[in-house]
Amino acid sequence: MASSKEQVEISKFMGFLQDWDHGSKATRQHILNDFINTSRGKTSPELELQFAQGASLFLTRLTAWLRITYMVGTCVTEQLQAIGIFYQQQVGNHRYLVEVLEVGGLLTFLEILKLKQLQEDAKQEALKLLQIIANAGRKYKELICESYGVKNIAECLANSKLEKTQEQAQILLEQLAQGNPKYQLQVYKGLIALLPCASPKVQQMALQALRTLQSVVKMVHPCIVEPLLDILRSIHYEVQYEVIEFIKLLLNYKVRQALLEGLVARLTPSMDNIKNRPKILYGTHIKPTESSPLYVQQAAAAKVIGIIIKESTDIAEELLQLRVVHHLMIAMGNLEYADSQKQACLAVEYLIHTFPVVEEHVRKAMGEPFYELYMKNPENMYLKMDSIQAAVLVENKVNIPGSAEVEAE
Known part of the structure; x- marks a missing residue:
């Protein structure tokens, strides 16, 4: 039989449950806030003691009301937050x-993330609970993924507006x-899907996560190259930094050739692409030209090419071989x-100093006077260039022996 003290605690707890069951929204909110403020940091045994070994009865009521x-x-x-109190400090339990x-708590937490009408702080709490579930072990991570959690x-x-979320x-x-x-791999592809997002912050976070996961995944899906x-169109420095660092990392994988070809191709954007490109990459406070x-x-x-050629002669x-000098000179113009x-x-300039054959062909394409002027101060040449010099660069026919075009001939 229970002692008199235990009977008092049980009676008190039953009264607590009655207050909850018959309470209004305001009453329940008051009970929740009181529980959160007084129980934060308590272990499972302490919660059981607080609720006369019936903590699960209150937790059941919480989850039922949440689902409704x-x-x-x-x-x-x-x-x-109240459910989170039950999740804390459950090491091995x-x-x-x-x-x-x-x-059905997991599906409820995931649904909360989708609801536009809910405040961001609610979504933050749902994410925290999902983190605790994921930390409980591999089978729980799999359960989240099987429930369309990654999506x-x-x-x-x-879609979130707050950085904390x-x-x-x-x-x-x-x-x-x-x-x-x-x-x-499902998570990896989910992050790739975020790369075209209009939010610079989301792009930055997706790139950071992809860089972190690359050593875990140990492969690269070809669909990552284009996005x-x-x-690289981003005008935000922090995004540019992340994408450059990630490209450098991916050059060690099988997408290296596709990345290099893509970088060279983007040195000479076609006018059709320039005219048809949507302007959604820009904030409303910026009014750039169409191009x-x-x-x-x-x-x-x-810039990326300038960085990677200094880090690897190969x-x-x-x-x-991809005629990068020809395309770089077009960009110079x-x-x-x-x-x-x-x-x-x-x-x-770096390629000229590294490969004598590049110096020979650039000198010939530019002409001696223009070449000498360029080599005196390559970093600031763009400030002094006139339209005739620019036209010479754009019309250059530089073909380094051994390039793809020469081999094809």
Whole structure:
């Protein structure tokens, strides 16, 4: 038989449950806030003691009310925080976690991420709970992925306006790829799908996560090349930095040839692409010319090439086979975008100093006076270039012996 003290605690707990069962929305919200404030940090045994060994009865009521009310937004944040109290400090003991999952809690958390009418703080709490579930082990990560979790989480990352929510989604996606071989490629592809997103912050986070996961996945899906190179259109420095670092990493994989070919191709954007390119990459406070996105991409491609040829002679030689000098000189002649000229000038200068054959052909294409003027100050040549000199560069016919075109002839 229970002692008198235990009977008092049981009676008190039953009264608590009655208050919840018959309480209004305001009453339940008050109970939730009181529970959150007084129980944060408690272990499972402490929670059981607090509820006279009946903590699961309260947890069941929490999850049931959440499933009924989450679509209309009733105290969703508080309910999720309260469920989180049960999840904390359950090292090696997933009892409460399993109880919530058995009544559909996982699907509810994932659905919350999709609802536009819910506040961002509710989505943050749902993401935190999903992180705890993912941390419980591989089978739980697989369960999230099997429940279309990657899609919901990726969409939450893409659609959220608050950086804090985006960060929680990024963390969760990285968790789902770690120690989850069955679904790590699904997460990887989900991140690739985020690359065309209009939000620079989302692009940055997706690139960061992809770089982190690359050593885990140990392969590269060919579908990554085009969206990755397209991000070179971004005018945001932090995005440019991430994409350049990721491209450098991927040059060690089988997509190396496709990346190099893509970089060279983007040194000479076609006028059709320039005219038809949508302007969604720009914020409303920026009014660029119609050609700006692809010229930004042109400059970025020249910058990437300038970086990678300095880090690898082998890559520089491969680029020579792709007629990179010819395309760089066209970019040097782009009077509409100074950064394209500058980055291309620097890349060509390095190739001239590294490969005597490049010096010979560039000198011939430019003519002696123009070449001498260029070599005096390559970094600032773009500031002094006139339209005649630019035309000489654009019309250059540089063909390094051994290039693809020469071999074809």
